[in-house]
Amino acid sequence: MHLCLDLHGAGRWDEAVDLADEGTALCEEHGYGSFSGKFQYVRALVAATRGDTETSAGLTEEIRRWAAPRGAHGIRALADHAGALATLGSGDFESAYRHACALGTPGTLAPYLPHALAAMLDLVEAAVRTGRDAEAAAHARAVRESAVAELAPRLELLVLACEALTTPGDAAFAVFDRALSLPEPGRRPFEVARVRLLYGERMRRRRATREAREQLLQALHAFEELDAGPWAERARTELRASGHTLPVASGPESLTAQEREIATLAATGLTNKQIAERLFLSHRTIGTHLYQLYRKLDINSRTALRDALAPLDRENV
16 A cells, blocks of 8 residues: 555556555455555546546545445545545536545644645645635644644645645745755655646746746646646646647657557557456546547547557557
């Protein structure tokens, strides 16, 4: 479980999912139901951040079904953390606030619930975006006064991000800079990209347009590398609002790692359902990815995939 979380934090999401599948199989073999929920949680996190809301929702529902009749509130809270990430990425900030509050009341850190630390930024961002400025500020103060920032640099990154979000005007810039100057969080690409996105948004609204674009472009590249689709789209939206023109991605080189894998499997003749089962995604998600990669490759059918992918095959020889 610790290895899964470490891989997820390091942005090695495919490896995290593979290890979570191995863990789930061991749990089923030996009857460890409570640990199974934790491995489902890792898979739900990855699905949530990549925009596969159907898969994430299905996994979180399984976690809740197991936890509710047993009073396993700590296990149930895992589902709400994944739910908060999924809804933040899609822009449903009211639902994100509800999920984040299930991990603890704003202004307090729930005891014996480590996931409340992982979700601190989720709660503060959701509160700010839903006009709950007092709750956001109270939570930012609570996490700072708790001294969790002293436990690990990644937690200090989140604490500083919470403070920056609740600091008015240009004064927030110095707090964001402190967060991004930390050495260790560079190993946490998704969290760093989130902070850059928030920083860029604040800069754009304060009319520091050039500086905003620098942060937003770095955030976008990180999200695209991670295949965190909804978050990449948030960064693109902010960049467009700043007046930055983004090039239209096309050609096989523009495919993300996941799109390449899906395209390769589809080119062998597998159906959407078969690909979904192999990659532990929903068939609707596979359909969405195929639609997007068809546009990038300028094709309109499966039969054209093999020829469209040929340049990649030659590169790998």
